Amino acid sequence: MELNTFNEGLLEFLGQSPTPWHAVGNMAGMLDAAGFQRLDEGDPWSLAPGQGYYVVRNGSALVAFHTGRRSPAEAGWRMMGAHTDSPCLRVKPNPEIRRNGCLQLGVEVYGGALLNPWFDRDLSMAGRVTYEDDQGRRRDTLVDFRRPVAVIPSLAIHLDRDANSSRSINNQQHLPPVTLLTAEHPDTDFEQLLAQQLRADQPGINLRRILEHEICLYDTQAPARVGMAGEFITSARLDNLLSCWLGVQALLASDGAQPALAVFNDHEEVGSMTAEGAQGPLLESVLQRWVGGEDRHRALARSMMMSVDNAHAIHPNYPEYYDDAHGPVMNEGPVIKINRNQRYASSTRTSGLFRHLSGELGVPCQTFVVRSDMGCGSTIGPLTAAGIGISTLDVGVPQLAMHSIREMAGSRDAHSLYRVLRRYFELDSLWD
Known part of the structure; x- marks a missing residue:
């Protein structure tokens, strides 16, 4: 999908998704249109190779996946995660x-x-x-x-x-x-x-x-392209519906050959400890019903999760709040988020894979590390990594005014991250 079409779709999705329930309803509509089959958690599941499925919990969380043409025990899962709620x-x-x-x-x-x-x-x-x-x-x-x-x-x-x-x-x-x-x-x-x-x-x-x-x-102010050259996007709920949009689009655009999954949890902004949150059993339940027993453990050992949640772009009016060497700039590419105290789950292994894919595609890549004298936020990344035991990367688009009623991001970064995520979903092997 080319850049302008991608951004037009993003702005429309943001404007039509004022709540987590509306966002999930809109994502479900996209999946339906692409031929994905909706599953009910109360029904028995029979998953076929090479098919797309999704499941909704509480109307505010969704898991979508391609079963691929290879067994997850042999190929591993290519996963991404984001959240549907906003302050x-x-x-x-x-x-x-x-x-x-x-x-x-x-x-x-x-x-x-x-x-x-x-x-x-x-x-x-x-x-x-x-x-x-x-x-x-x-x-x-x-x-x-x-x-x-x-x-x-x-x-x-x-x-x-x-x-x-x-x-x-x-x-x-x-x-x-x-x-x-x-x-x-x-x-x-x-x-x-x-x-x-x-x-x-x-x-x-x-x-x-x-x-x-x-x-x-x-x-009620509509999402918009702003700036003298239209280089910015402004909207409510960029954190984190922007990541939901690019995650769904990357999954739909991928070739479906590999086992791939996108989970969109609710309640990240209030701690994630709910049935629909990243500390709840939703993802684990889907994986267990897809592959059980010994094969599930083998699959996880060959798998990776990309926790996709927006990062802090350096604010030109407040540069003193950023580490001098780790202040991401809008429209300079996706941001790998690193915290040695594990507030972010990125490791050298997962960060290296992302940098490798970015380099192949010619996508610039940045790094965010919080100042050493400030506390660090977190994401669903560490919760998912600890919950199911999976190698995880925290990555996101740089933005300003995070948690405001109207937020700001570059008009090229989401598309860049979409391209890397699509390539990741199609990888023959995660760990050579």
Whole structure:
């Protein structure tokens, strides 16, 4: 896939995936269109050679794989992993706050969100709803308001003259968005608003009452190419839907000859210790059902995982926060992430393989190491490496404004990483 087509698809995917459930639904649609067969975890599996399959858990995590034409015990698995969730604000179960003439919504901060950029944005809402139909059956569905329906207004600087130097945010007090004027809508509650939107989106829905909801706020500003020469991409959720997009595209574009798998976990931003997270049993369950017993251990010894999660590009306004020799630059290629205390799982073996593939394709490659006097973040890489015992690489696209409501990356880097990942999926042998 050439660069412009790749980026057009990426921007469309980002704009249509405001929540993990929407992202997984969109990835499942791509896999369906490519002829992959959806598996149900509750059914018996019968996997055929040379076929594509995928499985979804909780609607927010997905594993897709080619069985290949060789046994994993002999060929090993070529795996990549990313995560579907991003830091955001999520609506509380009983969210209504009626205060000073406004209907506001109580929200909870999900993950390590950078909060200041959420103020004064045109926000919408999307997520998953569980409801009861007229026959008393429970159903799940997705909802997306798509239009601006909420704002978190800043306090005017006239009332806080120190706002630019010392304003802090109290999550409970300052983050509830304004959605309605109560004088005009005195009896409206949040479930009514959800029901109205569901009936507008799905005119034939058989909705008696809403049982539960998982709703995220999101910025309605569309993803875009920006810069004087269009050299950047800006969007919400680049961390880590960008990696989900390139992972699916690389798997679909590969020749399918080798056993290859892509796992897209949920809940990475809150620790991954869930049924859908990287510390949960999802990946292990799929591998065990694919190949069991002694052959599974043989397969793992011949396998590798690429944990694909965005890296910190050097910020031109804050260079003092980076190691002088390890500050990645946007559009200078994918970034191998290294931490000797194993916050990243890269080793000389896995990093060397990636550099070898990059060199073959003429793709530049960079390295990130955090300053020695600062703490280091982590990814699903070390969790997966320890969980199933697999050689792992941490790699990603360099970006700015990580965990902001709008993030920034180079317009060439994702495509470069896609090319390397596709080649990796097609390798005859991982370890010569």
